[in-house]
Amino acid sequence: MHAANQGNKAIAIGVAALIGVLAAGQASAGADKPLPVKPSVADVVKASRASDWRPLDPENTLYMQMAGGRVVIELAPAFAPNHVANIKALVREQYFDGLAVVRSQDNYVVQWGDPDEAKPRAYKTAKAALKAEFTVPMKNDTVFTRLPDHDGYAPQVGHSNGFPSARDPNSGRAWLAHCYGMVGVGRDNDADSGNGASLYAVTGHAPRHLDRNITVVGRVVAGMPLLSTLPRGTAALGFYDKPELNVPILSVKMAADVPEAERSKLEVMRTDGAAYQAAVDAQRHRGGPWNKYAAGYVELCNAPIPVREQK
Amino acid sequence: MHAANQGNKAIAIGVAALIGVLAAGQASAGADKPLPVKPSVADVVKASRASDWRPLDPENTLYMQMAGGRVVIELAPAFAPNHVANIKALVREQYFDGLAVVRSQDNYVVQWGDPDEAKPRAYKTAKAALKAEFTVPMKNDTVFTRLPDHDGYAPQVGHSNGFPSARDPNSGRAWLAHCYGMVGVGRDNDADSGNGASLYAVTGHAPRHLDRNITVVGRVVAGMPLLSTLPRGTAALGFYDKPELNVPILSVKMAADVPEAERSKLEVMRTDGAAYQAAVDAQRHRGGPWNKYAAGYVELCNAPIPVREQK
Numbered sequence: 001m002h003a004a005n006q007g008n009k010a011i012a013i014g015v016a017a018l019i020g021v022l023a024a025g026q027a028s029a030g031a032d033k034p035l036p037v038k039p040s041v042a043d044v045v046k047a048s049r050a051s052d053w054r055p056l057d058p059e060n061t062l063y064m065q066m067a068g069g070r071v072v073i074e075l076a077p078a079f080a081p082n083h084v085a086n087i088k089a090l091v092r093e094q095y096f097d098g099l100a101v102v103r104s105q106d107n108y109v110v111q112w113g114d115p116d117e118a119k120p121r122a123y124k125t126a127k128a129a130l131k132a133e134f135t136v137p138m139k140n141d142t143v144f145t146r147l148p149d150h151d152g153y154a155p156q157v158g159h160s161n162g163f164p165s166a167r168d169p170n171s172g173r174a175w176l177a178h179c180y181g182m183v184g185v186g187r188d189n190d191a192d193s194g195n196g197a198s199l200y201a202v203t204g205h206a207p208r209h210l211d212r213n214i215t216v217v218g219r220v221v222a223g224m225p226l227l228s229t230l231p232r233g234t235a236a237l238g239f240y241d242k243p244e245l246n247v248p249i250l251s252v253k254m255a256a257d258v259p260e261a262e263r264s265k266l267e268v269m270r271t272d273g274a275a276y277q278a279a280v281d282a283q284r285h286r287g288g289p290w291n292k293y294a295a296g297y298v299e300l301c302n303a304p305i306p307v308r309e310q311k
Numbered sequence: 312m313h314a315a316n317q318g319n320k321a322i323a324i325g326v327a328a329l330i331g332v333l334a335a336g337q338a339s340a341g342a343d344k345p346l347p348v349k350p351s352v353a354d355v356v357k358a359s360r361a362s363d364w365r366p367l368d369p370e371n372t373l374y375m376q377m378a379g380g381r382v383v384i385e386l387a388p389a390f391a392p393n394h395v396a397n398i399k400a401l402v403r404e405q406y407f408d409g410l411a412v413v414r415s416q417d418n419y420v421v422q423w424g425d426p427d428e429a430k431p432r433a434y435k436t437a438k439a440a441l442k443a444e445f446t447v448p449m450k451n452d453t454v455f456t457r458l459p460d461h462d463g464y465a466p467q468v469g470h471s472n473g474f475p476s477a478r479d480p481n482s483g484r485a486w487l488a489h490c491y492g493m494v495g496v497g498r499d500n501d502a503d504s505g506n507g508a509s510l511y512a513v514t515g516h517a518p519r520h521l522d523r524n525i526t527v528v529g530r531v532v533a534g535m536p537l538l539s540t541l542p543r544g545t546a547a548l549g550f551y552d553k554p555e556l557n558v559p560i561l562s563v564k565m566a567a568d569v570p571e572a573e574r575s576k577l578e579v580m581r582t583d584g585a586a587y588q589a590a591v592d593a594q595r596h597r598g599g600p601w602n603k604y605a606a607g608y609v610e611l612c613n614a615p616i617p618v619r620e621q622k
Contacts, residue, residue: 106539132603134604149463150461152462152609153606153610179516180515181418189600189601191603205490205612205613206516208613209609213602213603213604224417228417228418229543286520288500289500292502292524295522299463299610302516302519
């Protein structure tokens, strides 16, 4: 078993299983035509230049502090300007501090917010409801780089400044795609019933059927395991069935409000440059020796979006 | 936030966030044309008949016992006859008992096998290496039901007796698809270097680029959270960097070798019948009131494969 995004020389079989193996000279169903060795995504990352990366904007970066560490969320104001503004207002009035993850549904999402139905936390400056921002005018998204690969859920897909996105030239609308790690706004049946006080992150296979049904506001760029490994809830929809199972959120802060020395020094590969195209192509046409068959295709949510410590 | 496969009436917003919301009469970007209410996947499951389901075959079902409970894996001999036979031999010689999960890579896989490189466990009747079974002749797969939906990774996709599968009429080959919960065989660079002693399960977004590169042997049909919530390993590829972090496997048994009273009484919806087509269609064309936009498409790994307790 070989792992994506980790270099094409890496081997990952449970070590002992290989002793005495390697029946040399046997023809293999998959190895008739060895693939040429090619740069992997990791190789492309390694060969990239400083200009292929951009830092996170502290004014659009959230730090959600869990007992086990920091979850870093990059917000996408171009795709949900009003919700992002409201989430920033909520953060700055310390709305989230002491709230909890209340739901963890396997192969789907974790969701967090106020678990106290009887005495919900009041809003100060933040708004209690916002009009839906399921989609935005395509012109709002000025940095879309289209993938040539076909997508079943949208006429066009690609990346917008580090976020997986989609668009429909017929309607002139663009939206963020529900890939792993994307963060969206919980709502009731009414499309305009969300405000960002209840958020979720995708922890399973991309539920793209949610695209255009929810306001998506950003992406977890670091700390996903702090969310993805949370115990699954056993009540309907993966909600925790007892309040004591809720997972505390110690605080949520804007990176800009944290002393610079305490900030996460992360940078995201620019998705509108040649290095990123090379990274996606490395995923699309994987080379040998481990790979025996190259897909020649990359599905939107399988396109890596490299994040690293600032150099 | 609404959850897939759980009924279209279910609401899942973080409860308190809704107080004072619901600005009636406002036009919504997403709600201009309300979707008709339709049966959800859960509704289809509820309305199904006994004949729409099949029990698990105890001779092709593994029970992997973890400290937290039982992982149930259904094997797919039609797609990997030699590997499935070898895994059954390994299980029956108690090869896996006391081994461990040695790897958990976020948004990718968990992998298990023998962690002891110095003194690897010996095989008794099981073979040490097998020829790759990355694909099989299409004629081996007699129960393929094709999805009409386009797929980027394969000319045709669908389901084969409860497993997501793909095929290429030009080459005449069929294979299992790397969706969430699918189980495959770790190997080294040599295509013929696996034998089933090291296995992995997909715990993240479907890594379909692995299709046709690995022998896939089955699917986790129950107990996924016991694997998907395991702490992520911090060494390369998500391996645990200290032996004490490995997660013990207490035992792996064939269901057929477990007293009937102790077996998991599970059944899988038949994927070649009308009920299943209705379930997939419920996912493809989701109805109101929560949904505002129906995708009109289902991606292979987003098509639910219902499993339930036998009635």
